[in-house]
Amino acid sequence: MTEVFLGREALGDGLSRHDLQRWYRRMYRGVYIPKYATPSLGDRAIGAWLTTNRTGVIAGVAASALHGAQWVDDDEPIEVLVDERRRQPGLSPRMDRHSADEVVMVEDLPVTTPSRTAFDMGRYLKRAAALARLDALMRAAPFAPERVEMLMHKYGPVRGVRQLRDLLPLIDAGSESPKESWLRLLLIDGGLPAPETQIPVLDGGVPIAYLDMGYRDIQLAIEYDGDQHRSDRRQYVRDIRRLPAVERLGWEVIRVIAEDRPAEVLWRVKEAYRRRGGAEIDEMRRSTRTFAA
Incomplete structure (x- = not known):
């Protein structure tokens, strides 16, 4: 795994600003990695979490990959649930409501549960892409459609819920791509x-x-x-x-x-x-x- 850290914390621990600029490059605002490293999606998810001062929750397609879903590229934009939306390249902040029981720890990162991940992907992605991601998630981390329906009832007529309701009965873990x-x-x-x-x-x-x-x-x-x-x-x-x-x-x-x-x-x-x-x-x-x- 690539070293990913907050620049201000490294400076506080004794790293000189000269060495920070010479040997590292910025991944997100305030987050650095070694200059010649090629970050994986997991590395970028860590960086996204760090740039929220460790308060955000990894969501969407990146969350599905952390749950084991296939077909997610390393350069996929990282969706993160935050209280304050500050856009930057490679990061998709969302100020969506969520509760503690919709978050689990995966590789020491707070990540939306499979059912909450499905709830988000089925609403935000385009229809065919959404079903493909839902199929892949169901194959890697099976979730109960009833749990997604509970979230639909909990949050009401939010964006994309009509599409999600249409796709939910069509999810099939047997699709391999x-x-x-x-x-x-x-x-x-x-x-x-x-x-x-x-x-x-x-x-x-x-x-x-x-x-x-x-x-x-x-x-x-x-x-x-x-x-x-x-x-x-x-x-x-x-x-x-x-x-x-x-x-x-x-x-x-x-x-x-x-x-x-x-x-x-x-x-x-x-x-x-x-x-x-x-x-x-x-x-x-x-x-x-x-x-x-």
């Missing part, structure tokens, strides 16, 4: 039933594959081929080899890549869903809430 969450939301917004995630495919009672998402009753699967297939050749080969075995067992697999247009993806899935005898669905709308017409 933000793009899988996005794809699932695309299907739901397009009028399809919520797909099941991480579907086991059995051959003679032995699982031979776990499908990203799909509809078990009509044996229709939707797989998102992400960047890991370019970076992890071994995993890519495994995935390619398992698909024929899955298809021999009667499954139809629709593969989606980043370059596919959302409307085309939705059309392909709906066509297969109808063809394979899925329940009645609404006609595809000109646009959904996850992509423009």
